[in-house]
Amino acid sequence: MLDAAIAQRLRQIVGENNFKDDRQSLVAHSYDGTPMLQSLPDGVIYPNNTQQVSDIMKVLAEHRIPVVSRGSGSNLCGGTVPVQGGIVMVMHRMNRIVEVDMENLTATVQTGMITAEFTAHIESLGLFYPPDPSSMKISTIGGNIAECSGGLRGLKYGTTKDYVIGLEAVLASGEIIRTGGKLMKDVAGYDLTKLLVGSEGTLAIITEATLKLVPPPKSKKTMLAMYKDLYGAARTVSRIIEAKIIPATLEFMDNPTIRVVDDFAKLGLPRDMEAILLIEQDGDPEAVERDIQRIKEICESERADRLDVAETREQAEKLLTARRSAFTALARLRPTTILEDATVPRSRIADMVLRINEIARKYDVSIATFGHAGDGNLHPTATTDARDKEEVHRVEQAFEEVFEAAIELGGTITGEHGVGLVKAPFLEWKVGSAGIEVMKGIKNAFDPHHLLNPGKVFAKESRKRVVISRE
Amino acid sequence: MLDAAIAQRLRQIVGENNFKDDRQSLVAHSYDGTPMLQSLPDGVIYPNNTQQVSDIMKVLAEHRIPVVSRGSGSNLCGGTVPVQGGIVMVMHRMNRIVEVDMENLTATVQTGMITAEFTAHIESLGLFYPPDPSSMKISTIGGNIAECSGGLRGLKYGTTKDYVIGLEAVLASGEIIRTGGKLMKDVAGYDLTKLLVGSEGTLAIITEATLKLVPPPKSKKTMLAMYKDLYGAARTVSRIIEAKIIPATLEFMDNPTIRVVDDFAKLGLPRDMEAILLIEQDGDPEAVERDIQRIKEICESERADRLDVAETREQAEKLLTARRSAFTALARLRPTTILEDATVPRSRIADMVLRINEIARKYDVSIATFGHAGDGNLHPTATTDARDKEEVHRVEQAFEEVFEAAIELGGTITGEHGVGLVKAPFLEWKVGSAGIEVMKGIKNAFDPHHLLNPGKVFAKESRKRVVISRE
Structure with a gap:
């Protein structure tokens, strides 16, 4: 008061x-x-x-x-x-x-x-x-x-x-x-x-x-590539970049996300796919056409099962809807949705998705993963119920291991959401204790009495890193 | 010891x-x-x-x-x-x-x-x-x-x-x-x-x-545009950007620089021009071609007196030599060359060049200006003699006014060279006393005993801003 x-x-x-x-x-x-x-x-x-x-x-x-x-x-x-x-x-x-x-x-x-x-x-x-x-x-x-x-x-x-x-x-x-x-x-x-x-x-x-x-950009082209093999999708991401093409958008959805999105948005997505990539390129029309052609070839050589290339803006919007509705669709499943943003070098996406799935099984929780594949910035998303303390505890344990896995793969605990309150206990895993000390020094230089958004970024206590048991 | x-x-x-x-x-x-x-x-x-x-x-x-x-x-x-x-x-x-x-x-x-x-x-x-x-x-x-x-x-x-x-x-x-x-x-x-x-x-x-x-980039094209009117060159810079073309390179040389460079590199540059722009665009061949065509039109409509577009890599290298040899050519004139990097919003380049010339006249010192016009990052360069204390003092006074003019035009005291020792007394003009205090706080957080490159960035005493008398 x-x-x-x-x-x-x-x-x-x-x-x-x-x-x-x-x-x-x-x-x-x-x-x-x-x-x-x-x-x-x-x-x-x-x-x-x-x-x-x-x-x-x-x-x-x-x-x-x-x-x-x-x-x-x-x-x-x-x-x-x-x-x-x-x-x-x-x-x-x-x-x-x-x-x-x-x-x-x-x-x-x-x-x-x-x-x-x-x-x-x-x-x-x-x-x-x-x-x-x-x-x-x-x-x-x-x-x-x-x-x-x-x-x-x-x-x-x-x-x-x-x-x-x-x-x-x-x-x-x-x-x-x-x-x-x-x-x-x-x-x-x-x-x-x-x-x-x-x-x-x-x-x-x-x-x-x-x-x-x-x-x-003067023009834009949108496509979906669908894979029965997760690594095929992941290799496609790496090979596009290796081919020196930087798409405007290169997004990923895993199988649980695909099924939920299809239930929600009735897009007729194939429910047996392990991964869908949403790919957009923009720029000068000739360059976009050439890049999309080359990307299609890469998708095919990595055995994509289906390729949908939008010919009109309406078709493109429909393809984009698949990805854009992922969070909303997942949020309808259960009362509580926890969306994280563990990020890895883009070459490690498939490894990370498999680790997330393994961790979800270990803790018997439901985690769907989608996100920005081109950036290596994934959104593992748990659907749970805040009233079920025991399940929420397992979700928290699972995410702790997800953060640890990201760090192990050369990644970070947060790619775009920030540390805030939620990830403060894990910040030291990424930046080290010397890094934390330097950041605290910067904080003190700006805000010696800790009036500005206190309690964020810096945790009272950092979490100890657990040893991950590999099944 | x-x-x-x-x-x-x-x-x-x-x-x-x-x-x-x-x-x-x-x-x-x-x-x-x-x-x-x-x-x-x-x-x-x-x-x-x-x-x-x-x-x-x-x-x-x-x-x-x-x-x-x-x-x-x-x-x-x-x-x-x-x-x-x-x-x-x-x-x-x-x-x-x-x-x-x-x-x-x-x-x-x-x-x-x-x-x-x-x-x-x-x-x-x-x-x-x-x-x-x-x-x-x-x-x-x-x-x-x-x-x-x-x-x-x-x-x-x-x-x-x-x-x-x-x-x-x-x-x-x-x-x-x-x-x-x-x-x-x-x-x-x-x-x-x-x-x-x-x-x-x-x-x-x-x-x-x-x-x-x-x-x-897959291809590159290089051109020189030469102007009898400084503002024509400056307007060309603004109009290229307004036309939503971002060239790879958009460099500027004023008349004193042109003359010195031509003496040095024997490129046959027209010595009566007030300004030369060196323009390069790179990217996909079709886009480069289209951009260069549009840039040529803009140069012509701003009454460029001469346009040289390189058709071969050798010709391009020759055009680039003009700009690349600016510093070397100037450095041959007198024993001491002082090159600064006052920077303004790109829309204020012509104003800044005129202010530099005015200041050079006021202090009776020799300043030639070239630099990165597209960035608003100019290199006013004084040629002098370190042994002539009185002249060097006038050069220092002139640069002090140049920094002040940059700030007045919404710019900064250094675009790419850093503060170091030379610009430390002027840093407060750009960042204010509160900005200096915050920066000192950061310095203390990293290096409490001031062991790392001491004496740089922060001056013992900031310079008072002078009132510029406009002739």
Whole structure:
């Protein structure tokens, strides 16, 4: 419960209606897109501009009150659950495009803007902002920056990080900093821009971003390749890259995902396939045609059982639906869906999928796997029931082994969702204790009193690595 | 002078011949590519592997002895001058390619490897590593990473930062950390990889890097466009980008540069032109052809006086020579050449060139300007004589105003050379005092006793900004 005088000061900054501490508002901001996590804040605040964010932070810093800044809270790592109470700062009112600069191909936006609205505006100007996280219809640009979101186009176009070239941010002290700019090159001091991207709200509150735009591709082609042999699909991924083709999209679904998606979306997918690859190439028409032809040859030589190449935009949309509905379809199966993002070098995808299946069997849990094959970024997804504590415990044990397997295969515990609360105990497995210490030092440099999204990224206790028993 | 017992311990780590403290070795490592800076170290050490670097750092940390790690010292910001003495650590013996992974399109290299040798090896495998700093024949991969080097292909392909996806580095304490990996996506904690790139040896000693490789372009076309009107050239740059064409290379030379280059390389360049653009496009042959055609139309509509399009590789090399010899040609004019890298949004190039000329006139100094027009990254280059203190002082005053002009136009004090010693007093102009404090906090987190390249990036005193008088 916030001191009444402090609440009053916050109300004075943002206006009566933009600070809330009624029960309903607190509950509504006590959780995010991650299942099974909840913690009540003491207040919810909606700033309208950077100066208000700065003024709010000065009050909170004075009283050492923690703050979780967030957009729509669609993250999957418990990144915006206010585990230490305090204030949740919702950025939705700061949703303006400040400027689109057609000469420099940059856009400057407030971070509360919805990603899909931003993307639509940019496309209406004949330009292209590639990052396309699955949550983009509800997520904000700021949330994407905080988590360094990826998406289906990451393989060819990179992730959010690759497009953020300047930031305005408010420090824990309330001071405002500006990094980078409309500059394709800037090496003036440490790269605070890239450091803040993916820092999960723990270093500063990002209020404005300057984003790099690119010319849109002139054409696009979409295909599905279906395999009875998982390794055939995996080899196809490697051989496409080895053939020096970088597709715009190279997505994977395993058999359990295929069956669930087909039940859900009635696409007539063959239910006996071990893997489906969704492949898109974009660019100049001649190059797209040539790449798709070569990809088809590779799929065939790796004994794909069926190849569907879309001839129209409608057909392409139907093929894309198969992949895009994976999460929704899985989420209908059981009350609780836990989606992870263990990532491995792309050459190790088949090994990783087999390890996931083995682990699922060992713990007798249901895990379907789909994801960004070209990036090696898989989404093993467990369907369970939060009320069944015993089963949930087995799911947690299974994911612990999945993270460990990813590390063993040269991968990481999170490719695009962030560490947040959920993966904090495992961070040391990836970065080592010296890495953790360095990161804690950075955290302290920005936020000495740990007011910004406390309890995230760094766990009170790291998990011990278990020895995996191989059946 | 190093204590004899410490020198002995260092010799034991690297072997008798790989630690030197004779006068000649000390003098040879007292300067770098930057004119007019010199400071003697107390010893020079050549480690052979990461463990030796770690062992060396433990000894130096114990005795609080500063260390400057370096490659070939070709930087232009005083980045590797040992201003506080101590040890210069030369990475040249750590020059092995650890692995090229054709499935994941990555290369792992020790950081003492010469850039051009690395590039040649990668190209012999049919792959492509785009960063091409002018110094690449002598510079090391580690030096490129330390300074986040750019090059002629930066506009389309980005800079060193965009290709570094994993690092091994030794902390000031001697601890070894590993960041990233063969992963296209990794959001496990703060992005230490990108933070270390461009950190100028002040945060850690980078011993090994995993670099992203890309498929090489299938074809390339080169042209020169020459203008009597500077703004015509500048508008051409903007209009090419607005036409949604991102050329591989889009370089600029002003009239003083043109004349000097023609004297030097006898290329028959028209000496009455105010600007020459060197333009290259690469990619699929049809797309290259179409882009070059469209670029020619834009050049013509902006009243280029002459267009030379290379029909053969030899002709292309000749056109490239014009730009590549700019620095060498200028360096022959007078005993001392000072090359800077003020950078502005690409839409402000003409304004910046005019401001540079105005400033040169004001201080009666000779400044020629060339550089990466597509990036807005200009190289105003003063030719002077270090022995003429009074003239050198005027050159310094002029560059101070050049940096200020860059900031005023929304730019930065350094686009690709780094801050080092030379630009440290001006860093605050770009990042603000709050930015400086955050960066100092990061420095302290990594290197609490300031042993790693001390005296760089952060100045004892920031320069006051002058008010520019506009004639």
